[in-house]
Every structure is written in structure tokens, then in C-alpha cells.
Amino acid sequence: MRGHIKKRLGKTGNVSWDIVISLGRDPITGKNKQKWETCRGTKKEAEKRLAELMQQINNGTYTDPGKITVAQYLNRWLETYGKQNLAPATYRSYHVGIYKHIIPVIGQIPLIKLQPIHIQDLYSQDLAEGRKDNKKTTGKGLSPTTVLYHHRILHKALSQAVNLQLLNRNPSDYVDRPKKEKKEIVVLAEQEIKLLLNNLSGSYLYLPVFLAVYTGMRMGEILGLTWPDVDLNRGVIQVRQNLYQRTPGEPLFKQPKTPGSKRNIDISPLVVKTLREHKKSQLKERLAWGEGYKNYNLVCSLQNGDTINPPTLSSRFRVMAQRLGLFITFHGLRHVHASLLLKAGIPAKVVSDRLGHSQINITLDLYSHVMPGMQREASNKLEEMLS
Numbered sequence: 001m002r003g004h005i006k007k008r009l010g011k012t013g014n015v016s017w018d019i020v021i022s023l024g025r026d027p028i029t030g031k032n033k034q035k036w037e038t039c040r041g042t043k044k045e046a047e048k049r050l051a052e053l054m055q056q057i058n059n060g061t062y063t064d065p066g067k068i069t070v071a072q073y074l075n076r077w078l079e080t081y082g083k084q085n086l087a088p089a090t091y092r093s094y095h096v097g098i099y100k101h102i103i104p105v106i107g108q109i110p111l112i113k114l115q116p117i118h119i120q121d122l123y124s125q126d127l128a129e130g131r132k133d134n135k136k137t138t139g140k141g142l143s144p145t146t147v148l149y150h151h152r153i154l155h156k157a158l159s160q161a162v163n164l165q166l167l168n169r170n171p172s173d174y175v176d177r178p179k180k181e182k183k184e185i186v187v188l189a190e191q192e193i194k195l196l197l198n199n200l201s202g203s204y205l206y207l208p209v210f211l212a213v214y215t216g217m218r219m220g221e222i223l224g225l226t227w228p229d230v231d232l233n234r235g236v237i238q239v240r241q242n243l244y245q246r247t248p249g250e251p252l253f254k255q256p257k258t259p260g261s262k263r264n265i266d267i268s269p270l271v272v273k274t275l276r277e278h279k280k281s282q283l284k285e286r287l288a289w290g291e292g293y294k295n296y297n298l299v300c301s302l303q304n305g306d307t308i309n310p311p312t313l314s315s316r317f318r319v320m321a322q323r324l325g326l327f328i329t330f331h332g333l334r335h336v337h338a339s340l341l342l343k344a345g346i347p348a349k350v351v352s353d354r355l356g357h358s359q360i361n362i363t364l365d366l367y368s369h370v371m372p373g374m375q376r377e378a379s380n381k382l383e384e385m386l387s
Contacts, residue, residue, distance in 0.1 A: 003054055005039075005046045017046035021053060040168060049165055068166065070114055071107030074098050077157045088244040088252055089220075097150045100132050101142075111166060116174040119154065123147050123178060144178035151177050185366070186328045187339045195324055204308065205317055207278055208300050209333060214271050216337035216355050219330055220244060221261075223308050224253055225299045227279070235272050237265045239356065243307060251296070251307040261356040275299070335366070342367055 003021040010016065016038055023033040037053065039046040078098055082091050105122045106114065130142035155172040162170050188196070193213060200206040211222050220242035229238040239262060244252045256262050267275075278299070285303050286293045294305040302308060317330045328336075334355065341351045352363040 003050050005043070005050055007043075008038075014040075016040045017043060019046060019050050019053065021050070021057065023057075037165070038168075039165065068111045069107060070109050070111050071103045073111045073161060073166070074103060074107070074157055077160060081157075081160060087242075087254060087257060093149075094153055097153045101126060101130060101150055102154055111161065114158075114167075114171050116171045119151075119172050120175045123151065123175065126150065127178065143181055145181045147178045148180050151175075185335045185339065186332050188326065188328065188336050192326055193336070196321065196326060199324060200320065204300075204302060205313065205320065207274075208308065208313060209317065209330070210274060211271070211300070212330065212333035213337055215265050215267060216334050216341075216351075217265065218242070218334065218356075219310055219313065221256070221356075223298070223300055223310060223313070226297045227299060228297065230275060230299060232272050232276055232279075235267050235269070237267055239263050239265065243310065245307060245309050249306070256356070258356075258358050260353075260358045263353060263356050265354055338363070338367055 003019065006018040006020060008016045008018055017040075019035075019037040019039055021035040023035055025032055035053070035057070037049070039049050075098075078091075078094060082094055086094060102122065105125060106118050109118055126142045126147045127144065129140040130147070131140055151172065155170065158167065158170045158172050161167045197206065197210060197213070200209055208219070208222050211217055211225075212219070215222075215237060217225075217237075217239065221239050223245075224241045224243035225237065225239075226241075229240050230236075231238070239256065241253045241255055244254055282301070286295075286305065289304050292304060294301075296305060296307060298305070298307065300308055314330050318328075321328055338351050338355060341354070342348065348363050348367075349360055351367075352360045355363065357363050
């Protein structure tokens with residue numbers, strides 16, 4: 001098998017390269033068979049692509065781009081790129097978006113024939129009647145935020161198809177993306193926080209909720225926190241790993257995704273006292289369970305030392321909060337922490353560092369609802385200083 005490249009000059013002066021591979025004679029017709037592909041790039045890129053194609057054909061792994069459907073490509077992309085590069089929770093959300101929403105609508109279209117109009121129709125359909133959970137309390141359509149998330153999944157997948165030279169351009173670049181909805185952040189009052197903590201006292205939910213309120217840590221960070229990462233003498237928590245878990249008994253600990261998420265969080269005397277008392281209680285449980293105790297050395301765990309399943313914690317917390325008339329998610333406690341600090345006059349940069357945001361703009365955008373009151377307070381303080 002031989003191959004070569006041929007330079008092609010377009011009418012507008014654009015240069016492209018034809019990649020030609022000889023596949024031998026057809027046993028039926030006796031004619032020479034050739035594989036042609038166009039590379040719009042440099043000669044070096046064309047030569048690299050020629051080598052890749054030759055290797056794929058020799059290894060028997062080559063697939064004709066003209067025969068790949070969107071569904072086949074997305075399935076392959078998710079199983080290769082997704083499993084290697086995405087966190088487990090993100091992989092699951094990509095899986096739902098691809099198999100429940102994208103593939104059912106455009107999956108049968110050949111990849112090279114996918115056009116912006118197909119993608120625009122997909123988004124329109126999702127916004128109109130894209131819900132798959134059959135909830136009667138909501139409309140039939142998906143929210144613009146959810147459809148925007150599906151757009152980002154599809155755009156990322158198609159961008160790699162361009163890099164692999166399966167597509168000449170990314171058709172999702174030419175559609176109107178839905179605009180993300182800005183939801184109002186629920187902030188609990190001081191009495192509501194006390195009500196919540198008092199009613200959770202004595203249950204395994206208490207400490208994760210307490211830490212979320214007083215540190216602003218994410219659920220995975222709290223459930224993945226180990227005692228070696230807690231310095232009770234200095235009053236510092238080191239965030240070094242997350243717990244990802246979908247099925248009870250199958251924990252997966254991973255490092256935070258961004259450098260900013262790895263951080264030190266100063267904790268108050270009350271948090272130190274609460275953790276000391278919890279550590280003593282946990283030691284008694286460890287002795288009572290004996291060899292049956294699962295020694296993950298976690299700060300927040302079940303009585304036998306096993307991990308707390310994040311989805312279970314999330315759903316049980318929501319049910320408990322609703323019983324108290326508080327309509328807030330576990331992640332919402334992180335917003336409570338940030339909003340209370342900002343209202344107390346703590347600089348946004350300090351709050352951003354505690355939350356582990358990669359940029360302070362994220363913090364400012366999320367909690368802009370707190371800023372008007374802070375500006376009035378700042379103006380009043382300046383007047384007092386100058387009067």
C-alpha cells in the first residue's frame with residue numbers, strides 16, 4: 001500500500017492538499033482502488049494525516065468518515081475522550097445529555113452532513129418539549145441553561161472531530177446558543193440556619209451541613225475530607241481531594257479539577273471545637289465496630305467509617321429542609337456561606353479564595369445581588385469618615 005499528497009490551488013488562491021492512498025486492485029473489477037481525503041492546512045499537517053491514515057488502514061481501525069453517523073461518533077468520543085478526561089459526575093451528565101437528548105434527534109444524520117440547521121432544530125425542540133422526567137409540576141421544555149449545557153457538550157465533541165479531520169468546520173459554531181438563566185440564589189436567615197442545624201443534630205447529615213455553612217466547601221470536598229488534612233491546632237482545613245460516588249460502596253477519590261480548588265480554609269474556634277468533639281465520638285464508633293470499621297480516615301462518614309454517598313446526602317438533605325419549610329439544596333449552603341460573608345463586609349477576593357473559584361469574576365457575578373447593599377454601606381462609611 002502506497003500513499004502520497006498532491007497540492008491543490010483553489011480559485012481564491014487558498015491552498016489545500018489531496019491525500020491519496022492506493023488500496024490495490026479491486027478483485028472483481030480489476031481496477032485500482034484509491035482513498036482520497038482533503039487536508040486544509042500545511043504540507044506538514046497533510047503528511048502527518050497521510051501517516052495516520054496509512055497506520056489506521058494497516059491496523060484495520062480505519063473508518064470511512066462518510067459512513068459515520070453522529071450517534072456513532074458521539075458514542076466513540078464519549079467512550080474515549082470522556083472516560084479519560086472527565087470527572088465521574090461530569091461523565092454521567094455528558095452521558096445523559098448525549099443519549100437522552102442529542103442522539104435521539106440528530107444521531108441518525110451522517111457526521112459529514114450535519115448542518116447548523118439540524119443543531120438549531122435540536123435546541124428548539126429541547127426548549128419546547130425536551131423534558132424526559134415526566135414531572136407534571138414543570139413544563140415540557142428544558143430550561144435554556146440545560147440546553148446551553150448540551151450545546152457545550154456537542155461543541156466540544158465536534159471540535160475534536162475537526163481536529164481529527166472528520167469535519168472541515170464545527171457546525172455548532174454557526175447556531176444561536178440559548179442564554180443561561182440567572183436564577184435567584186436562596187439565602188437563609190440566621191434563625192433559619194439555626195433551625196436547620198438544630199433539627200439535624202444527632203444525624204450523619206449534621207456535620208456535612210455544618211461544614212458547608214461554616215466553610216463554603218463543596219459537597220465532594222466535604223465528603224472526601226480526611227483527618228490528616230485538618231489541622232485543629234492551627235485552625236486550618238486543607239482541601240486536597242473530592243469524593244465521587246454514584247453507587248454505595250464504590251467510592252472514588254480524585255484531586256480537585258483546578259489549582260484554585262486546592263486551597264487552605266481558615267476555620268473558626270466553633271468549627272475547631274465541633275470537629276474535636278466529632279473526632280472523639282468517631283473514635284468510640286471505630287472501637288465499637290472493631291475490624292468491621294472501614295478505615296478511610298474520613299471526617300464525615302457513616303457509623304462504620306464508610307463513605308457517605310453524595311446523591312443520597314443531597315436527596316435526604318433536600319427532603320429534611322423542605323419539611324422545615326426551607327427550599328434549598330445542599331449546594332445552596334455554599335451560596336449561604338458566601339452571601340453572609342459578603343454582607344458582613346468581607347472582601348470578595350477573600351470569599352473567592354475560600355470558595356476555590358478560579359477567578360474573582362465568578363464570585364462577583366454569582367453574588368451580585370449582595371453588592372447593592374454593600375455599596376450603600378460603603379458610601380455611608382465614607383461619609384462618616386469625612387464628616
